[in-house]
Amino acid sequence: MGSGAWLELGKGLWFILPAYIANLSACLFGGGRPLDFGKKLSDGRRLLGDGVTIRGFIVGVLAGAVVGLGEGLVVGDPWKAGDGFILGLGAMAGDAVGSFVKRRIGLERGAPAPVLDQLDFFVGAVLLYYLVYGWHPPGWVLVGLAILTLALHWLTNVIGYLLKLKEVPW
Amino acid sequence: MGSGAWLELGKGLWFILPAYIANLSACLFGGGRPLDFGKKLSDGRRLLGDGVTIRGFIVGVLAGAVVGLGEGLVVGDPWKAGDGFILGLGAMAGDAVGSFVKRRIGLERGAPAPVLDQLDFFVGAVLLYYLVYGWHPPGWVLVGLAILTLALHWLTNVIGYLLKLKEVPW
Numbered sequence: 089m090g091s092g093a094w095l096e097l098g099k100g101l102w103f104i105l106p107a108y109i110a111n112l113s114a115c116l117f118g119g120g121r122p123l124d125f126g127k128k129l130s131d132g133r134r135l136l137g138d139g140v141t142i143r144g145f146i147v148g149v150l151a152g153a154v155v156g157l158g159e160g161l162v163v164g165d166p167w168k169a170g171d172g173f174i175l176g177l178g179a180m181a182g183d184a185v186g187s188f189v190k191r192r193i194g195l196e197r198g199a200p201a202p203v204l205d206q207l208d209f210f211v212g213a214v215l216l217y218y219l220v221y222g223w224h225p226p227g228w229v230l231v232g233l234a235i236l237t238l239a240l241h242w243l244t245n246v247i248g249y250l251l252k253l254k255e256v257p258w
Numbered sequence: 259m260g261s262g263a264w265l266e267l268g269k270g271l272w273f274i275l276p277a278y279i280a281n282l283s284a285c286l287f288g289g290g291r292p293l294d295f296g297k298k299l300s301d302g303r304r305l306l307g308d309g310v311t312i313r314g315f316i317v318g319v320l321a322g323a324v325v326g327l328g329e330g331l332v333v334g335d336p337w338k339a340g341d342g343f344i345l346g347l348g349a350m351a352g353d354a355v356g357s358f359v360k361r362r363i364g365l366e367r368g369a370p371a372p373v374l375d376q377l378d379f380f381v382g383a384v385l386l387y388y389l390v391y392g393w394h395p396p397g398w399v400l401v402g403l404a405i406l407t408l409a410l411h412w413l414t415n416v417i418g419y420l421l422k423l424k425e426v427p428w
Contacts, residue, residue: 193370200363203374227397 152176182212288314322346352382
């Protein structure tokens with residue numbers, strides 16, 4: 089790849105950063121009351137499950153807005169906080185939709201759903217941003233970021249395994 | 259959407275059809291010896307599992323080539339069989355990669371992996387075609403086709419449930 093391509097990827101990463109931090113913050117500081125208030129659907133399964141919490145959702149959206157604000161201050165445009173808010177909201181919504189799909193298919197909380205688990209927040213963030221602002225990074229940048237996201241997850245898990253924080257390297 | 263957009267989606271469907279039929283054919287006419295010859299990796303799990311078979315793989319690739327040839331005869335260019343071959347090969351490779359990921363994560367054959375299960379062949383076909391020919395349909399067409407693929411799977415499962423061929427509607 090030429091330096092222009094790397095620059096585009098870097099700009100894509102800068103764009104999506106609020107969604108990344110939103111997702112991470114929701115994982116770290118979530119917990120408490122579930123967003124679905126324990127509601128079950130006619131299939132006898134939870135609407136979303138205990139993994140999607142009100143606190144996690146709010147923390148995620150706020151984290152997105154804060155990162156967006158930080159990025160905005162760097163480039164001299166604090167209104168970027170709005171972009172971060174939308175990306176955080178999209179990330180949390182995507183995460184909830186991912187849980188909804190897993191519940192409908194009969195997967196319990198924590199049961200692995202490779203690709204869906206790692207990319208639901210990413211797709212949700214890009215999609216909501218596109219719906220609101222009518223813009224998305226070039227398709228190949230999105231593909232590159234998606235691959236990077238999968239790779240980072242995998243790397244995190246391997247490191248957790250090597251540090252004996254996890255029992256299996258995935 | 260304007261009529262131009264629908265036309266583009268239709269052209270995308272025509273493009274990806276060999277991959278669809280390859281995937282369907284492998285499901286219907288697969289079976290026999292597994293492609294991984296029963297080999298296990300160091301994690302104690304199968305390389306691919308019993309779901310990916312030599313016959314299914316070959317049938318899928320051939321089906322892709324045959325559909326490509328049929329499309330080629332329609333447009334007066336029998337060499338389109340080569341396109342179909344590549345799409346069929348990519349679809350089967352994507353399917354195998356999906357099974358590889360599921361095995362590494364500890365999911366047994368048949369355990370649902372929503373999105374991955376339905377789109378692995380699609381991503382494989384588009385990716386291999388792009389690597390060979392340097393072309394892919396516009397990004398939004400690919401997104402539309404991916405959504406259509408998920409919807410068709412879901413619809414098939416609901417019909418199977420209504421016909422009492424399946425126990426659950428997914």
